[in-house]
Amino acid sequence: MTERIRHDGVLIVGAGLAGLSAALAAAPRKVLVLTGAALNHGCSSAWAQGGMAAALGADDAAALHAADTVAAGAGLVDAAMARLLADHGAEAVRALADLGAPFDRDAHGGFVQSLEAAHSRARVARVKGDQAGHAIMEAASRAALAASHIEIRSGLRLRGLLLDAAGGVRGVVVAQDHGGLLEITASAVVLATGGIGGLYADTTTPPELRGEGLGLAAMAGALIGDPEFVQFHPTAIDIGRDPAPLATEALRGEGAVLINAAGERFMTGYHPDAELAPRDVVARAIHAERIAGRGAFLDAREAVGDHFPVEFPTVFAACLSGGIDPRIQPIPVAPACHYHMGGIVTDADGRSSLDGLFAAGECASTGVHGANRLASNSLLEAAVFGARAGVAAAQTPDPATQATRRLIGADLPEAAVQDLRQAMSRDAGVVRDAEGLTRLLRMIDDLQATHGRGGVLSAARLVAACALARHESRGGHFRSDFPQTSPDAKRTFVNLADVDQDARLRIAAE
CATH class of the missing domain: 1.20.58.100 (Fumarate reductase/succinate dehydrogenase flavoprotein-like, C-terminal domain)
Structure with missing residues (x-):
């Protein structure tokens, strides 16, 4: 027998940055957050290395950030949504800093910002070089656990949606760790279920993220946008791991170069921006070098060298675990599935085409990423549009119709x-x-x-x-x-x- 409970408020599936941003922003409405793994585990947000892109510098502006976003998206970015994202970038970074995210600061207290591919300015706020995602999620998790309006339940895996007679979403069906299904109805449902990296053998994301939220929404009839556009990170560390550890793009921003097995740089032959070319260009170049038998390696010996343990501790530890010392050896790299630009189509407030269903984060398609996401815009999108979805979901009145069937x-x-x-x-x-x-x-x-x-x-x-x-x-x-x-x-x-x-x-x- 399936148990059913009623939640009088907003139901959020997923506890990455998008889900927690939505939960925090929904106050004072009651929020129930469901997650399969323990808080701050099993989500791509916690694994993000580069940081959050935002126009924080005196030489930068939201309009420039938006223009870079549009240019990277290869003709498919919704310019208005990109400008909305960029306009709220600095505010989002400062809000997370206020929650306790320990962004790197300069001697004057300003945000240290790094340059990443396809950005016209150094605008990526980082934490200890490559620990932004983990640190940001720690801060957001602490805030969510302390919030009186939020309840978090782990050990629940999404299995289906509850629909009314007209196809509106009125709740979810989840599998419980101890066995059995649980139906939960709610005033509004926000899917923040992450990407599709687990659909690929070569991925940098948690392998349990296999697109279930996207797929179930599609099965229910939701409009889906740009699902063919998958971003492959050029520099997954090739040491036979599943998932593959990531060598952050910030390394190339610091001057690391790509070489083949003969020690020759090759990116200058593929793009005038060389190592700082758009990710899709770099990924295909590395793929081509590997297919040709020449191999591909990220050489950070001169750019970082002895500073690796302090400046990029996550990459350093991953390399050492695979028998590579990046201070004195080039890092073997290969492209791997990293981010899904497509998803459940939403408006600026996270509303999908199905009544009662919202989406935020990587499972959503807001139009800001187009055909190729600009580096370090993902955590920013999760924070900005996650919060907007939380506000809109909290303002959703109780539905006039009840769930009449379940889609599992x-x-x-x-x-x-x-x-x-x-x-x-x-x-x-x-x-x-x-x-x-x-x-x-x-x-x-x-x-x-x-x-x-x-x-x-x-x-x-x-x-x-x-x-x-x-x-x-x-x-x-x-x-x-x-x-x-x-x-x-x-x-x-x-x-x-x-x-x-x-x-x-x-x-x-x-």
Whole structure:
């Protein structure tokens, strides 16, 4: 028998920075936060190394930050949303500092800011070089635990959504650690379930983040935006780990260079900005060098050297754990899935196309990232749009209709998940083509026929199908069979039913 409880307030699924920002901003409305892992674990926010981008310097302005965001997004950024993000950047950083996030400061008390790829100014606020995400999440977690209006329950994994007769979202179904399902109804539901890194064998994110929130929202009929656009971080540390440790982009901002096995720099042959080229360019260059057998290494011996333990302690520890001393050795690197630009389409206040459902953070598609997220805009988006979603959700009146049915996704066995991850990295990775994407979709069809439709397979299908449908290369989406960028820049807006219809037509034509 399934237990059902009623929460009189805002229900938030996910306790990364977006979820906690929404929870804090929803005050004084009661908030229930659900998380599968313990607080500050199992979320990408805590793993972010670079920091938060914001126009904090005297030589910077929100308009410049917004312009860089638009330029990096390769024609698909919603300029108004990018300006909204940038306008609230400095405020968001200061608010987190007020919560106790120990951003690096200069002798005058100002924020130390570093330069990262595709930024025209040094504007990334950091913590001890590479510990921003962990430190920010510690501060946000302390604030959430201390807030009287917030209740946090861990050990609950999202399995489904509760819907009314018109398709509005009225709650969620979660699996409990001790077994059994629990239905929770609420005035408003905010999905802050993170990205899709766990769909890939090569990833820098917590592997449990497999797109369930995105997939379940799509199964319920939510509008999805730009699912084909996946960002691959160029410099995952290649030491055979799952997930792969990350060598932060800030290292390249400090002057680290990319070399091949012969010790030769190669980025100057791919882009005039060399190591500070946009991430998609750097990722493809490293991929090409590795495929050609020349290898790829990040050389920070001169740029950082003996200062590694103090300036980049997380990277230093990861390297040592894999037998690499970055003070005296180049770091072997490879591209890995790092961030999903696509997601559940929302407005500026986190509202999705489904009544009662909000989304924030990486599972949402606000339009600020376009085809290629600007470095260190992810924590900023989580904070800014997470808070806006929390405010809007808290102002949502109790629904006039009640949940009448539940939509539960089928669980995919772990062995099948691992097979899917290998196929996603191979066929929907840094370089894609029709043959590989078609092969991947057939595999997804077979898995769904065997195990049923669920959030994981629905998320994977959206990525693969929309990548197959986009006959161009743009930002993080590169098609070797369509290497040119179309002059007509169009975002993808799709429902899962549209993808199913395309699949039926494709199969009928074969």
